[in-house]
Amino acid sequence: MYSSATSPTAPRTGTAQRPPSSVAVRRPVAKPALPARPAGRIEAPGFVPRAGERLLRPRTPQSAPGTLGAGQAGNWGKVDTAALGTPAVKAALAHITRICPAFSARQVLRADGAHILITGLIGRTPVVAKCLSPQAVQADRRGVLVERFRREVAVYRAFVRHRPPVRMPRLVAADHDRCVLVMERIPGRPAALERHPANAPTPGEVRAILGAVRGLNLWRPPTDVFQQPLDYQWEISRYHSVGQLTDRDAGDLRQLLHGLAHTGWQLNHGDALLSNIMLAPSGPVLLDWEQAGWYLPGYDLAVLWSVLSGDTAARRQISQVAQLGGTLARDAFLVNLVLVLMRELRIYDVPGAGEEQRLMIRRLYEDAALARRAVRAAVGTR
Incomplete structure (x- = not known):
């Protein structure tokens, strides 16, 4: 990465700073409490894993809203009565039919501690309905989950008035108060099934994904439509307070932020994981817009x-x-x-990590060390 582009001066080859060997085998210790979150801010995307999901569990093709997974194309008319008959799904269906009386449920794509996704038909149009699960409404993080869901509803409604330059599911109906979102279902497959996939997309797919993301980032909708989901100074302070950033790291980042004070903000998806990008015949489709908003360029x-x-x-x-x-x-x-790398480490560097997860943690520490060196080189050129 930095050997060609991000560092002002090319780093030394063969001397990438590696984390101590004890990182992969050390006995995890409890992390200190984080500083209180400022009011009115949305929690950093992905900082806490979804309730009920294992950290390294691959997302199946049915996990992404709007996707048509392998094996479903021939079973589109088949109704999964067992999954649709659970109490949580029945409660979600009651909210869906309140705003879409013609909705005919077919299958449950996902039902976990955060969301319930149900495929169905409105007439002959395939759609996907997304709702907050009853467990999410009753959980301690209810406020965060509700806020995020309502932000996604607001984004979809904004895109009706201001059409983005990227492909995304069309809004069919939404209920802001009950946290219900109904959107078109687009045939395709996720760019990856995992948050950190072992197999990357093909070079052509990567170019197409970067083109779609770049097109969104260069778009300039009205500034009052979207918010700023990330408080950069607060993020630096919290990672510094728990020891993930050293004094020098925090100082370097704040110095770069000071130089960016008059830089224009950029519209970003906010959670552009490969598992949130679908490869459709018409090109990449971006899903899960709950973190969309104004960020510093390049998020x-x-x-x-x-x-x-x-x-x-x-x-x-x-x-x-x-x-x-x-x-x-x-x-x-x-x-x-x-x-972003500090957030990923916070997610994965937890007690009970298996061998595969420890290897991922080690790679993340190596990437973080590389990013720190690039930041220090950038500060040194000022």
């Missing part, structure tokens, strides 16, 4: 870079795209990248 690129650890060519391509806006765009990308 979506930083998310993609962080999950493509096994694809050096894709990372180099992302780094080159991040530098197209010059030095300030590079600095913004580096700030985003460090914060």
Whole structure:
């Protein structure tokens, strides 16, 4: 990555800083409490795993709203009565039919502690309905989940008035109060089934995904339509307070932020994981818009870079795209990248990690060390 694009000076080859060998085998200890969150801010996307989901469980093709998974194309008319008959799904269906009386349920794509996704038909039109699950409404994180869902409803409604330059499911109906979203179902497959996929998309698919993300980032809708989901100063402070960022790391990031004070913000998807991008015949389709908003330039690129650890060519391509806006765009990308990597470490570096997860943790520490060096080099050029 940084060998070609993100660092002002090319880093030394063969000297990538590696985390201590004890990272993979150390006995996990309880993390200190995080500082209180400022009022009115949305929690960083993905900071806490979804309730009921294992960290490394692959997402099946049926997990992504709007997708048509393998094996379902021939069973579209088949009704899964067993899954549709559970109490949680019945409660969700009651909310769906309140706003879409013609909705005819077919299958349950997902029913976990956060969301319930149900495929169905309105007339002959395939649709997907997304609702908050009863467990989410009763959980401790209810406020965060409800806020995120309502943000996604607001984004879909905004896209009705201001059409984005990227493909996304068309809004059919929504209920802001009951947290219900009904959208068209687009045939296709997820770009990846896991948050950190072992097998990256093909080079052509990566180019198409970057083109779609870049098109969204360059779009300029009215500024009052979207919010700023991320408080950068607060994010730096919280990772510093728990020891993930050293004093020097925090100081370097704040210095870059000071230089970006007058940089224009950029519309980003906010959760541009490959599992949230569907590859349809018409091109990439972006799903799950609950974190969309104004960020420093390059946030979506930083998310993609962080999950493509096994694809050096894709990372180099992302780094080159991040530098197209010059030095300030590079600095913004580096700030985003460090914060994204800190978030991923916070998610995965937990007690009880298995061997596969420990290898992922080690790669994340190596990536974080690389990003820190690039930040220090950028600060040194100021």
